[in-house]
Amino acid sequence: MTSTRTSGSRVLRGFESYLRERFAAGCTDAAVLAGEITERGYRGSAKTVRRFVHSLRTAQKLQPTPPAAPTVRQVTGWLTCRPDRLTDEDSRSLDEILTRSTALTAVGRHVRGFAAIMVERRGHDLIDWMSEVDGAGSPALRSFVAGLRRDLDAVTAGLTLEHVSGPVEGHVDRIKMLKRQMYGRANLDLLRKRVLHLE
Helix, strand or coil: CHHHHHHHHHHHHHHHHHHHHHHHCCCCCHHHHHHHHHHCCCCCCHHHHHHHHHHHHHHHHHCCCCCCCCCHHHHHHHHHCCHHHCCHHHHHHHHHHHHHCHHHHHHHHHHHHHHHHHHCCCHHHHHHHHHHHHHHCCHHHHHHHHHHHHCHHHHHHHCCCCCCCHHHHHHHHHHHHHHHHCCCCCCHHHHHHHHHHHC
């Protein structure tokens, strides 16, 4: 029995690389594979091919599944998150990604630079940051910088001064909500009374 199996394996040896390629390509049916190699000159039994394909299936099951690649949303979150708030695992994953991509490393540096200007209220550093992005930034960041330039004084003030327009924006939103509620039902006098009543 053993000698028969050994001789069958010997006959199959010349076709093993072909079988491995076809198996890796997704063809895992032993009967189909036996037919293909028979057309190529194989003279052994289909049982030998089945045994070989079974060994390939077993080896495939034993291989550890690689970890799933991080999503774009995850990488974006890691780049925009404060480094001290990343978990050790996320920090390691981000470092691995950045070592493979110099472009992404530059984006990360620019994003963190802008975040530092925002958090530390260093609006006076904005011009230097924009110049750096113009010279070596990604197209998306250059577009962002072009938008900042359209209202540079207001952006610089927002990144420097402690005063915020949040309360004013809140009042504006409330008035818009009231106006939507009353659309087509009342005139400006009633809107005025309701706004004053909120105060």
